[in-house]
Amino acid sequence: xxxxxxxxxxxxxxxxxxxxxxxxxxxxxxxxxxxxxxxxxxxxxxxxxxxxxxxxxxxxxxxxxxxxxxxxxxxxxxxxxxxxxxxxxxxxxxxxxxxxxxxxxxxxxxxxxxxxxxxxxxxxxxxxxxxxxxxxxxxxxxxxxxxxxxxxxxxxxxxxxx
Amino acid sequence: xxxxxxxxxxxxxxxxxxxxxxxxxxxxxxxxxxxxxxxxxxxxxxxxxxxxxxxxxxxxxxxxxxxxxxxxxxxxxxxxxxxxxxxxxxxxxxxxxxxxxxxxxxxxxxxxxxxxxxxxxxxxxxxxxxxxxxxxxxxxxxxxxxxxxxxxxxxxxxxxxxxxxxxxxxxxxxxxxxxxxxxxxxxxxxxxxxxxxxxxxxxxxxxxxxxxxxxxxxxxxxxxxxxxxxxxxxxxxxxxxxxxxxxxxxxxxxxxxxxxxxxxxxx
Numbered sequence: 379x380x381x382x383x384x385x386x387x388x389x390x391x392x393x394x395x396x397x398x399x400x401x402x403x404x405x406x407x408x409x410x411x412x413x414x415x416x417x418x419x420x421x422x423x424x425x426x427x428x429x430x431x432x433x434x435x436x437x438x439x440x441x442x443x444x445x446x447x448x449x450x451x452x453x454x455x456x457x458x459x460x461x462x463x464x465x466x467x468x469x470x471x472x473x474x475x476x477x478x479x480x481x482x483x484x485x486x487x488x489x490x491x492x493x494x495x496x497x498x499x500x501x502x503x504x505x506x507x508x509x510x511x512x513x514x515x516x517x518x519x520x521x522x523x524x525x526x527x528x529x530x531x532x533x534x535x536x537x538x539x540x
Numbered sequence: 541x542x543x544x545x546x547x548x549x550x551x552x553x554x555x556x557x558x559x560x561x562x563x564x565x566x567x568x569x570x571x572x573x574x575x576x577x578x579x580x581x582x583x584x585x586x587x588x589x590x591x592x593x594x595x596x597x598x599x600x601x602x603x604x605x606x607x608x609x610x611x612x613x614x615x616x617x618x619x620x621x622x623x624x625x626x627x628x629x630x631x632x633x634x635x636x637x638x639x640x641x642x643x644x645x646x647x648x649x650x651x652x653x654x655x656x657x658x659x660x661x662x663x664x665x666x667x668x669x670x671x672x673x674x675x676x677x678x679x680x681x682x683x684x685x686x687x688x689x690x691x692x693x694x695x696x697x698x699x700x701x702x703x704x705x706x707x708x709x710x711x712x713x714x715x716x717x718x719x720x721x722x723x724x725x726x727x728x729x730x731x732x733x734x735x736x737x738x739x740x741x742x743x744x745x746x747x748x749x750x751x752x753x754x755x756x757x758x759x760x761x762x763x764x765x766x767x768x769x770x771x772x773x774x775x776x777x778x779x780x781x782x783x784x785x786x787x788x789x790x791x792x793x794x795x796x797x798x799x800x801x802x803x804x805x806x807x
Contacts, residue, residue, distance in 0.1 A: 379547070396584060397544035419572055420714065425638045431611075432638035437571050441547040442586055483638065504714050505636010 381444040385409070386453025392440065400426070400438040404450060411451035411478035415507075422506035425479040426450050432486045451478045457485055464523040470515030471508075480506040484520060488527065496521075542575050549586045553691065556585050557672050560689050567691060569647025570609065572639065592646070592693060595619070603670075604695040606646025610634060610658065613645060622697070623665070626704035626722070630661035635714050650692045652683045652744045655716045659683065660739035661706050663747050664722035666698040680747050702726035703805065705798035708740075709790050711781060718782045719790040720745065723798035725754075734799075736770045738791050741777060741784075748773045756803055763803075767796040 382391045385407060392403050401424050404412045414436050415423030424436040427449040451458055458481050465471055480503070487494070487502045494502065499520060500513075508516070550556035559565050564582040568574060592605035597618040604613065610631040613619060619627050634640055634657060648658040649669065667679040672691040679695070704724045708717040720739040725732065732753050739745030748770055754763070771792035776784035 395544075396547040397542060419576065419639065420635045422636055422638060431641045433642050434572075434638050437575050437642060439544070439547055439568075439571065439584070439586075442549070442588065444549075483636075486637075501632065502637055505638050 379441060381441060383443045383445060384447040386449055394440040396439075396441060398440040399436060400440045400443055400448075401435040403440040404435060404448070409450040409452045413475075413478065415476065415479070420505070420507070421476070421479070422483065423476055423479040425482040425506065427482065427486060430486075430489075432483055449482075451482060454482075454485060461485065461519070461523050464519040464526075465516065468515040468519040468522070470511065470519050472510035476506060476508045480508065480516070484523075487520075488524065493524075493528075542577065542579050542581065544581045544584045546583045547586065548583055549589050551589065553590060553672055553693070556587055556590070557691055559583050559585050560691060565689075567650075569607070569644035569650070570642040572643045572647070573651060573653065574647075587646075587691070600699055602697045602699060604645055604697070606644065606650075606692045606694055608645045610640040610643045610645065610648070611637065613658070614640065619697075622699055623702065623704040626706040627658075627661055630657040630706045630708070630720075630722070633657070633708060633710060633714065633717075645695055646692045649679070649682075649695060650687070652687075654742045654744045655740050656744065657706075657708055657717060657720050657739070660708075660720040660737050660745040661704075661722045662695060662697070663739075663745045664724040664735040664737035665702065665704060666700050668696040668698070670694045670696060683744060700726055700728075703802045705801050707794045707798055709794070716740070716781065719787050719794065721791060721794035721798060723795060723802065725802060736773075736795060738771075738774050738795075741774060741787055741791075742779050742781070743775070743777060746774060754799065754803060758803070763799055764796060767792045767799065770795045 380391055380393055390407060394403055401412055401414055412426060412435055413423050415421040419434055419437050424434055425432050426435045429447050461481060483503055483506050491498060560567055566581045567585045587607055592607040594605045595608055595616050595618055596603045602618055602622060614628045614631050648656050663679055668676050669679055669682045670676050670693045672693055674690045702724050706722050708720045710717050717740045722737040724735040731751050734750045734752050736748045737745045771788050776787040778784045
C-alpha cells in the first residue's frame with residue numbers, strides 16, 4: 379500500500395507492506411540517523427517524533443503514520459548541532475552511536491519541561507541507553523545548554539522591550 | 541518474528557469487531573509486546589482512528605479509552621485528582637517516555653501480562669472494563685477469562701473515596717518489575733475494606749480483599765501480622781529475576797510500607 383506523510387516538513391510518499399516498520403522506511407527515505415540498537419523496544423536509539431511526541435520507530439507500523447507528521451534528527455540539524463557542541467565541550471560521548479535517539483529526546487524534553495530538576499531530566503531521558511558512559515557528561519551538557527537557551531530567550535525579550 | 545499481511549485502520553467499531561472474528565486477525569495496541577513475539581497475522585486491526593484515546597470524567601467515574609497511552613495516564617489531572625500519584629507511580633518506571641507515548645492502556649489490560657504494573661494498580665481500585673460485545677465487566681472477572689475475540693473499548697474507574705498506594709521493586713531502573721504491589725482502602729457498604737493486589741509474582745496480578753479496621757492506634761505487630769497474612773495469601777513463582785521466596789518476602793515488605801503510608805496520611 380502507498381502511504382503519504384510529512385517527513386521533516388516535506389510531504390513524502392512510500393510503498394509499504396502491512397508489516398513494514400517505520401524505522402526501515404525512514405532509513406530508506408534517507409534518514410539514516412534513525413538506527414536500531416536493541417531489538418527489544420527499550421534502548422531509545424530509534425526515537426523519532428510523531429506529531430511532536432517521542433516514539434520508538436522500531437515498534438511503529440509504517441502504515442500507521444499515513445497522514446501524520448514525522449520528525450527525525452535530519453529535520454532538526456541546526457538545533458542538534460548546537461546541542462552537539464555542548465556535548466562535545468563536556469567530552470560527554472565516547473562512541474556516539476546512541477546520540478541521534480538521545481538528542482531527539484533531549485530536544486523534546488526542552489520543549490515539554492519547564493526548568494526541570496536533575497531528577498526530572500533523568501526520568502525523562504531514562505529510555506535512552508548509553509553503554510559507554512555514565513551519563514554525567516550528558517547531564518552537564520544539558521544543564522549548560524538549557525541555561526544558554528534561557529539566556530538567549532531573555533536577551534531576545536529585553537531586545538523586544540527596548 | 542511478526543508478519544502481517546494486511547493492515548487495516550478501522551473506520552468504525554463494528555468494522556473492527558467484524559474483522560477481528562477471523563482466527564488470524566489481531567487488534568493492535570501500541571505493538572510494544574506484540575512485535576516481540578512470533579505470529580503470522582492476516583489482518584492487523586488498528587483502533588487509533590476511533591476516538592478511543594480520551595480520558596473522560598463524570599460525577600461518578602473516570603473513563604479511560606483503550607487507546608490512551610501510558611503517558612496520558614501519567615499526566616492526567618483527572619486521575620491525579622482522584623487517586624493522587626498512585627497510577628503515575630505505577631507507569632513512570634516503565635522503560636522511557638518514548639515507550640509510554642506508544643504503549644496503550646488497552647494493550648496492557650487486554651494482554652493480562654504477568655509483568656503489568658498498570659494491571660496491578662487498576663485491579664486494586666474499583667475498576668471495570670467496557671467491551672464491544674460483552675458489556676461492562678469487573679476487571680477482576682475479565683482477567684480470569686480466556687482471551688476471546690471481543691474488543692476492549694475502555695477502562696472505567698468508579699470514583700468512590702479511596703486511598704491508593706502503589707509500590708514496585710526493580711533490579712534496575714526501567715526494567716520489568718520483580719514484584720508489584722497496590723494497596724487501596726475505603727468504605728464499602730459502611731465497612732472499612734482493604735484491597736491488596738500483587739503482580740509480577742511472576743504471574744499476573746491477583747486481588748485479596750479484607751474487612752479490617754486499621755487506624756493510627758493499630759500496633760506495629762498487628763500491622764505486620766496483617767502484611768504477613770496478605771503475603772501468605774498469594775502464590776509465587778521463580779524465574780531469572782527472583783525466587784518465589786524472595787518475592788513473598790518483598791510482598792510482605794511492600795504491603796507493610798503501603799499500609800503505613802496510608803495510616804500516616806490519616807483517614
